[in-house]
Amino acid sequence: MDFERILTTVAGELFAPTTAAYALAAIGLNIHFGLTGLLNFGQAGFMLLGAYGFAVSTIAGFPIWAALLVAVACSTVFALVLGIPTLKLRGDYLAIVTIAAAEIVRIVGRSTALTDVTGASSGLRGDSYKETFHSLSPFGDGSSTIGPFTYSNSFSNSWWLRVVAWVVVALACLLVWRLMRSPWGRVLKGIREDEDAVRSLGKNVYAYKMQALVLGGVIGSIAGILYVLPRAVQPDSMGRPMTFWVWTILLLGGAATVFGPVLGSMLFWSVLMLIRVVGRDVIPSSVMSTAQIEQFGWIVVGVTLMLLVIFRPQGILGDKKELAINVR
Amino acid sequence: MSADAATALAGVPRTPGAAKPDPILVADDVVRRFGGITAVDVRHIEVQRGTITALIGPNGAGKTTLFNLLTGFDRPNSGSWTFEGRSLGGVPAARVSKAGMVRTFQLTKALSRMTVMENMRLGAKDQPGESLVKALVPPLWRAREKEITAKAEELLDRFKLYEKRDDFAGSLSGGQRKLLEMARALMSDPTMVMLDEPMAGVNPALTQSLLGHIQGLRDQGTTVLFVEHDMHMVRHISDWVAVMAEGRLVAEGTPGTVMADPAVIDAYLGAHHDTDLGDDALLDESVARQLEQEAAAEAKAHEEEQR
Numbered sequence A: 001m002d003f004e005r006i007l008t009t010v011a012g013e014l015f016a017p018t019t020a021a022y023a024l025a026a027i028g029l030n031i032h033f034g035l036t037g038l039l040n041f042g043q044a045g046f047m048l049l050g051a052y053g054f055a056v057s058t059i060a061g062f063p064i065w066a067a068l069l070v071a072v073a074c075s076t077v078f079a080l081v082l083g084i085p086t087l088k089l090r091g092d093y094l095a096i097v098t099i100a101a102a103e104i105v106r107i108v109g110r111s112t113a114l115t116d117v118t119g120a121s122s123g124l125r126g127d128s129y130k131e132t133f134h135s136l137s138p139f140g141d142g143s144s145t146i147g148p149f150t151y152s153n154s155f156s157n158s159w160w161l162r163v164v165a166w167v168v169v170a171l172a173c174l175l176v177w178r179l180m181r182s183p184w185g186r187v188l189k190g191i192r193e194d195e196d197a198v199r200s201l202g203k204n205v206y207a208y209k210m211q212a213l214v215l216g217g218v219i220g221s222i223a224g225i226l227y228v229l230p231r232a233v234q235p236d237s238m239g240r241p242m243t244f245w246v247w248t249i250l251l252l253g254g255a256a257t258v259f260g261p262v263l264g265s266m267l268f269w270s271v272l273m274l275i276r277v278v279g280r281d282v283i284p285s286s287v288m289s290t291a292q293i294e295q296f297g298w299i300v301v302g303v304t305l306m307l308l309v310i311f312r313p314q315g316i317l318g319d320k321k322e323l324a325i326n327v328r
Numbered sequence B: 001m002s003a004d005a006a007t008a009l010a011g012v013p014r015t016p017g018a019a020k021p022d023p024i025l026v027a028d029d030v031v032r033r034f035g036g037i038t039a040v041d042v043r044h045i046e047v048q049r050g051t052i053t054a055l056i057g058p059n060g061a062g063k064t065t066l067f068n069l070l071t072g073f074d075r076p077n078s079g080s081w082t083f084e085g086r087s088l089g090g091v092p093a094a095r096v097s098k099a100g101m102v103r104t105f106q107l108t109k110a111l112s113r114m115t116v117m118e119n120m121r122l123g124a125k126d127q128p129g130e131s132l133v134k135a136l137v138p139p140l141w142r143a144r145e146k147e148i149t150a151k152a153e154e155l156l157d158r159f160k161l162y163e164k165r166d167d168f169a170g171s172l173s174g175g176q177r178k179l180l181e182m183a184r185a186l187m188s189d190p191t192m193v194m195l196d197e198p199m200a201g202v203n204p205a206l207t208q209s210l211l212g213h214i215q216g217l218r219d220q221g222t223t224v225l226f227v228e229h230d231m232h233m234v235r236h237i238s239d240w241v242a243v244m245a246e247g248r249l250v251a252e253g254t255p256g257t258v259m260a261d262p263a264v265i266d267a268y269l270g271a272h273h274d275t276d277l278g279d280d281a282l283l284d285e286s287v288a289r290q291l292e293q294e295a296a297a298e299a300k301a302h303e304e305e306q307r
């Protein structure tokens, strides 16, 4: 076994762009679920919509800021469309509607009727929309090595993308930290505990839930952009499993905490990588093929989620005392 | 009964739906049906401003449903009502509360995983930091937050919850949660408070001072409408009593006249044969002591349950 290679691969996952994208998506979900108690089971839909909004408008010739605005606008409209009929109803309705709506985004995106726009099921090639982002890079061409890590400076899965992605994650953490400690965050927390009590105190619960849904969704759509910048837009890789992993990450790190989503994402992706590389080295291919080891990694994820919900529902960073209060 | 309230209500006929000299709340033909049963069918009711009005009636009389309707938590099949001259029919609960009519719930709604202090702060009005954009700029709301906190501390002190201010509301006993809910409702300086069984489960050692608070509210000009089962308490603090049975308003009057009314004894005592309506002493010594012991036992049991 080559320990150094394993360690490097695993450590590389800790700050990979995908890890940052998932952390950001989980931060958005944290605003929905952790802060407000909204059950959004369609975070991947927001991500895919952000990715499409950005990629399609960039391909159409929009500058990067306009493409970003398009992504934000798409997810805002999506959140409003989901929220208007459901946020006045019981929480379960939002859950059902978001699962379905995210699937609709994916299915519409991959339909052959839209081949000219979204590339249907084969999606959009990365090269077709990455250029505006690359050209903003101050790092120039070529690649650089820092310690054991070598990545291209600006292109695709680059240092530039890593810097931008983690700065965005840091800003999102700052935003959540500020909001959680504000009177606005207090109202959301009240809504999470008991909507009617908050209503009786004169707060427009519907408006607050809508704000939370839009804000978390917009953050999800930006996560979607970060997710597709080092790869291609592939609708089928952004379906229900993606939503499920974002949930796992949030619950692993701890809902209603500032850094839970970040820690969750880092752990999730590095442990998954650890299982894969160790598995490939240790398990003879007569027992498990590489593809099976990959599957095995996902099984571990599923089991982890179950154990987590049963034994540590507050996650790693969550406040045990807070969760110990049984809601009566 | 306060002297002012007594003079104001002196000329009011003791009949259900009687007109008041200065009504703050007027409701007409309010009907709410659940499937086959008519939970509320109130022709006309007026609540006099600045008084303590008790709403009594056997279980299932429709008192809570009437509260839900008036405060926008439920929609009637028909009916209309005004609060301070403003029509409030169909107005959502949050706007009713903002208009100055704040309620508490029979089944307490303390926000369990928030501290007592956070619960209180949530009750305040006019906190600019409750807007998403202003929340990002603390200087815009810090000063108001200080005022709110000071007010909350003062109220918590009055309701004997000051020591608990940093505890989760979910760790309080049932009675303490009732107190918290009432204190929280007062954070917005409501014109009218609607209390649904505010004393149920409250430690008897505290009821006396709580009664004092309710009277104090009235004396500062707040109108109080409350549902209560304890006849001693109703007799002791209310200026006016309205009686509901099977959804209708069946009697109204001063506590003395209402409790002597045969219709009330029929409707109400039908369900409460052992209720003593006549005794004017709020809690005589031996009863008080017995209740206190029961409460202590309950509190102890509650503490054990917590562990």
Ligand SMILES: Nc1ncnc2c1ncn2[C@@H]1O[C@H](COP(=O)(O)OP(=O)(O)O)[C@@H](O)[C@H]1O
Binding pocket: B034, B037, B038, B039, B057, B058, B059, B060, B061, B062, B063, B064, B065, B066
């Ligand atoms: N949500 C509901 N669905 C069906 N029936 C209800 C509902 N709420 C109240 N009721 C019925 O309405 C009647 C009045 O109830 P309620 O207002 O709670 O009485 P009270 O508060 O006077 O004890 C009861 O018969 C009760 O069963």
Ligand SMILES: [Mg+2]
Binding pocket: B063, B064, B065, B106
């Ligand atoms: Mg009731």
